[in-house]
Amino acid sequence: MVKEKRFIYAGTLGGLSLVLSLLVHFPLIPQAPFLLYDPGDVPILIASFKFGPGLGVMLTAIVATLFALITGEGGPWGILMHFLATGSYVLLAGWLYGKRRTAQRALLGLVLAPLLMTAVMILANLIVTPIYLGVPRNVVWGMLLPAIIPFNLLKGAINGAITFLVYKRISIFLESPLVERAGNEV
Helix, strand or coil, rough: CCHHHHHHHHHHHHHHHHHHHHHHCCEEECCCCCCCCCCHHHHHHHHHHHHHHHHHHHHHHHHHHHHHHHHHHCHHHHHHHHHHHHHHHHHHHHHHHHHHHCCHHHHHHHHHHHHHHHHHHHHHHHHHHHHHHCHHHHHHHHHHHHEEEHHHHHHHHHHHCCCCCCCHHHHHHHHCHHHHHHHHHH
């Protein structure tokens, strides 16, 4: 694939990620209604599978920053937490899939990456949340099992399942002659 088209497709997937994050979000865990699920990681995962984990991490940084700037939510701490969560996920999943592009490797990446993301977010919440919210660390510690751990595992599993179901179709579409012709006409 031509480098310019690769960045156009990646930018489109990044834009879709931002739109999904802005428009589709809801709580998953009743004990923590402030932890909102959004499917915005799915297009970034697709980009990471299609174009490599480096591009997925780059899109994560861009989308996390734009989301915070547009919504005013989270500020620099929110950007950092979003980057750590999604970045760790797409880095591992994209790296594992990129080593051998099979359905089994995709599935392995999409199963292991939520576990890594959850571990990263346990540490990040224990370090960042007391600073960001001004609460004692033991308050965050008490939220790990009823809220933070299940939320991250559920979010990762849902995004992984959606990605697994749609990735091949989207990948084939991006390589189709129709898309190639349309790209040449622009």
